[in-house]
Amino acid sequence: MSETSEIKDIINKIRNIAIIAHVDHGKTTLVDSMLRQSGIFRDNEVVQERVLDSNDLERERGITILSKNISISYEDTTINIVDTPGHADFGGEVERVLGMVDGALLVVDAAEGPMPQTRFVLSKALQLGIKIIVVINKIDRQGAEPHAALDKVFDLFVELTENPDLLDFPVVYSDGLVGIAKYELEDESEDLDPLFKTIIKSIKPPKGHIDKTLQFHVTTLDYNDYVGRIAIGRIHNGVIKNNEQVSLINREGQVLRKKVTKLLGFKGLKRVDIEEAYAGDIVGIAGFSEIQIGETISSLSDPEALPLIDIDEPTLKMNFSVNDSPFAGTEGKFVTSRQLRKRLFQELEKNVSLRVEETENTDIFRVSGRGELHLSILIETMRREGYEFQVSKPEVIFKEKNGETLEPFENLVVDVPDANAGGSIEKLAPRKAEMIDMKSNGLRTIMNFAIPVRGLIGFRSEFIRMTKGEGIMYHTFKEYRPFAGEIPNYKNGSLIAHEDGEVIPYALQQLEDRGIFFVKPKTKVYRGMIVGENTRQKDLILNVCKMKRLTNVRSSTSDIATVISPPRDLSLEDCLEYIKEDELVEITPQNIRMRKATLTGLK
Ligand SMILES: Nc1nc2c(ncn2[C@@H]2O[C@H](COP(=O)(O)OP(=O)(O)OP(=O)(O)O)[C@@H](O)[C@H]2O)c(=O)[nH]1
Numbered sequence: 001m002s003e004t005s006e007i008k009d010i011i012n013k014i015r016n017i018a019i020i021a022h023v024d025h026g027k028t029t030l031v032d033s034m035l036r037q038s039g040i041f042r043d044n045e046v047v048q049e050r051v052l053d054s055n056d057l058e059r060e061r062g063i064t065i066l067s068k069n070i071s072i073s074y075e076d077t078t079i080n081i082v083d084t085p086g087h088a089d090f091g092g093e094v095e096r097v098l099g100m101v102d103g104a105l106l107v108v109d110a111a112e113g114p115m116p117q118t119r120f121v122l123s124k125a126l127q128l129g130i131k132i133i134v135v136i137n138k139i140d141r142q143g144a145e146p147h148a149a150l151d152k153v154f155d156l157f158v159e160l161t162e163n164p165d166l167l168d169f170p171v172v173y174s175d176g177l178v179g180i181a182k183y184e185l186e187d188e189s190e191d192l193d194p195l196f197k198t199i200i201k202s203i204k205p206p207k208g209h210i211d212k213t214l215q216f217h218v219t220t221l222d223y224n225d226y227v228g229r230i231a232i233g234r235i236h237n238g239v240i241k242n243n244e245q246v247s248l249i250n251r252e253g254q255v256l257r258k259k260v261t262k263l264l265g266f267k268g269l270k271r272v273d274i275e276e277a278y279a280g281d282i283v284g285i286a287g288f289s290e291i292q293i294g295e296t297i298s299s300l301s302d303p304e305a306l307p308l309i310d311i312d313e314p315t316l317k318m319n320f321s322v323n324d325s326p327f328a329g330t331e332g333k334f335v336t337s338r339q340l341r342k343r344l345f346q347e348l349e350k351n352v353s354l355r356v357e358e359t360e361n362t363d364i365f366r367v368s369g370r371g372e373l374h375l376s377i378l379i380e381t382m383r384r385e386g387y388e389f390q391v392s393k394p395e396v397i398f399k400e401k402n403g404e405t406l407e408p409f410e411n412l413v414v415d416v417p418d419a420n421a422g423g424s425i426e427k428l429a430p431r432k433a434e435m436i437d438m439k440s441n442g443l444r445t446i447m448n449f450a451i452p453v454r455g456l457i458g459f460r461s462e463f464i465r466m467t468k469g470e471g472i473m474y475h476t477f478k479e480y481r482p483f484a485g486e487i488p489n490y491k492n493g494s495l496i497a498h499e500d501g502e503v504i505p506y507a508l509q510q511l512e513d514r515g516i517f518f519v520k521p522k523t524k525v526y527r528g529m530i531v532g533e534n535t536r537q538k539d540l541i542l543n544v545c546k547m548k549r550l551t552n553v554r555s556s557t558s559d560i561a562t563v564i565s566p567p568r569d570l571s572l573e574d575c576l577e578y579i580k581e582d583e584l585v586e587i588t589p590q591n592i593r594m595r596k597a598t599l600t601g602l603k
């Protein structure tokens with residue numbers, strides 16, 4: 001066999017697929033089982049669950065934040081798999097990832113059926129003409145209705161495409177947790193073979209020619225200290241070799257001469273150094289410190305660019321600033337403006353839809369992102385690394401077009417017990433939500449709204465409280481629309497500490513009727529720190545460090561007997577939702593506090 005036909009044979013044995021779905025429908029768990037059954041792990045190897053959700057925050061929150069490339073072998077085929085995040089803030093990433101694959105597994109929870117993000121990712125995949133395999137997952141789950149779920153998926157396809165080839169999709173039923181897949185529900189099965197076989201049969205080997213000029217398309221960025229920025233993407237045509245001189249065609253259309261300093265292939269969960277790679281394969285390339293998403297690496301002699309990929313614009317911005325609270329510098333390892341600046345700009349190496357700008361004040365940086373989760377994950381990551389800083393209330397990014405102010409709108413789906421339907425509508429109306437439709441099955445009501453992002457801020461916690469945790473809500477970016485008008489502020493005022501000190505149980509008990517406290521006895525507070533939420537709309541300064549006046553006869557039990565209601569425990573996201581324009585969240589490795597932005601002149 002000639003060298004070329006040998007390479008063609010290798011290419012014919014490759015399948016590139018993405019796994020896409022609504023959040024939590026079981027993508028990563030399914031990939032886990034695929035990995036296990038492909039024999040990647042040694043028999044006695046102890047492998048943690050959802051091994052792909054590898055960073056601390058992913059594990060803690062049980063969600064995928066970054067898409068990840070792996071590669072497995074099934075019989076003599078190499079299957080390159082990209083696991084994608086399901087949360088709407090990362091929808092842009094999913095869309096980009098779809099550009100490097102030829103097929104996708106659309107995973108749908110058999111009990112929930114298609115959800116908003118299912119529609120979003122499916123519409124993107126269909127627009128790109130990608131072959132879809134529908135995987136009705138979690139068939140073991142209580143309340144699973146695999147056939148009903150499939151019917152709904154079919155309706156969704158019909159709504160989104162007219163292409164008969166795409167409508168004719170193969171279906172596999174699975175229990176990703178145990179690792180079984182079936183063609184029909186009543187089949188017996190012990191493994192994922194039906195899924196692997198369907199992938200090999202229905203997804204075509206990658207297109208592309210090894211004898212054409214090299215074209216590599218950058219889809220994601222990664223970074224490590226040893227090799228710097230790593231561009232991950234697909235070789236659409238040609239051959240690329242390690243240490244080779246190539247050209248980079250950048251966003252501005254300039255053709256720059258560069259050298260590949262490292263070529264990385266994917267093998268199982270690992271990245272391995274390789275010497276050459278061919279059209280159709282997904283690889284990582286280092287040696288390009290300035291390379292951006294959507295740019296093309298091509299040959300030196302005959303450079304040819306692939307179409308640029310658009311990157312989603314940020315919709316929310318907030319200020320990150322040096323901590324200037326009275327506790328500044330006592331809890332963090334990295335606290336200076338220089339350290340904060342360096343860390344934020346370093347984040348841009350791989351966090352594609354993030355923007356960082358300097359401001360007139362060298363202690364303040366403006367950071368813009370795709371949504372609350374996108375920004376809060378950055379904050380949480382930095383906090384864990386030892387950074388100490390403070391952030392302002394997230395604000396919506398407006399756009400000007402033909403003299404008109406536009407603002408981002410989201411699709412909002414609210415799924416509540418019937419009894420809460422009216423309440424939800426009442427709460428959403430002043431937030432400028434426009435109802436699109438409403439359906440009830442006699443138990444639960446599902447409603448769709450278009451709502452300005454501004455209107456959504458702070459809604460989640462209110463919603464969870466109103467529905468006593470029974471309500472489910474999802475939102476995805478819809479479009480920029482004309483400014484919807486002022487949204488009244490219903491927020492209550494804050495309860496603010498009057499002096500520096502430690503919270504005393506007696507004081508909390510005395511002040512209990514003023515509102516809900518966020519602090520507990522012994523919490524260290526400073527003047528201007530937010531310790532609770534007022535029952536009224538104004539701020540109230542009070543003394544939470546006030547001791548009980550001592551009497552001559554001391555009762556040894558009176559202090560112990562002080563009964564106080566438990567404080568409301570706020571997560572980082574809750575704090576970001578809670579604060580108002582004149583308030584800040586103070587972030588340190590040990591604590592998350594809220595405060596008035598200006599501590600002087602409090603009345
Ligand atoms: N009963 C049942 N539970 C499952 C199955 N597959 C996944 N799960 C559970 O569903 C939850 C979500 O699973 P993940 O694999 O993290 O879902 P994901 O789609 O990767 O989630 P994101 O990446 O955050 O969008 C986990 O608690 C899994 O244990 C299944 O087949 N049956």
Ligand SMILES: [Mg+2]
Nearest residue numbers: 027028063064
């Ligand atoms: Mg996942």
